[in-house]
Amino acid sequence: MSTTELVVTVLTVLAGLVVLLTRLRLRGSHAGVVLALHTWLGLLGVVVWLVFVLAPDDSKAGDALVGVIGLGxxxxxxxxGLVLMFRWWPSRRRGKRAADVVDPADRWTGGPWLWLPAHLAVFAMAVWFTWIYLWSIV
Incomplete structure (x- = not known):
């Protein structure tokens, strides 16, 4: 496994963690189409992208179409994720759609300070994954 493949694998797993934590955080209060898209396509993206990155180039799993599906x-x-983040972004002290924090131990995830870097990082990973795919680095 090359260094690039290792970095891509680690970043993919971290992005999958962001997807799962977002689902767990919003499952009761903000269920909807956007959250379902974020969750299911995120999990599918983790699997398909990892299969593409780790598969040999001459196999069906390493085919360009698999990479395009993963990138999509x-x-x-x-x-x-960005739509979810901005939809519940507090506009004043608390946004009208912002989730109520029930458990004081959960207060650190109640604001945008965890969501913001996580979802911007997933977006940056999508850009980077696309770039390394287009330049045939993976």
Missing amino acids: CWWVTSLA
């Missing part, structure tokens, strides 16, 4: 999943996931 990442783009939809990252854009859905």
Whole structure:
């Protein structure tokens, strides 16, 4: 495994963690189409992209179409994550759609300070994954 493949694998797993944590955080209060797209295409993107990156180039799993499908999943996931983030962004002290924090131990995830870097990072990963795909680095 090359260094690039290792970095891509680690970043993919971290992006999958962002997808799962977003689902767990919003599952009760903000269920909807955008969250479903974010979750299911995010998980599909993790699997398809990892299969593409780790598969040998001469195999069916290493085919360009598999990479394009994985990238498509990442783009939809990252854009859905940004929509989720901005939809519940507090406009004043608390946004009208912002989730109520029930458990004081959960207060650190109640604001945008965890979501903001996580979802911007997933978007940046989609850009970077696309770039390394287009330049045939993976």
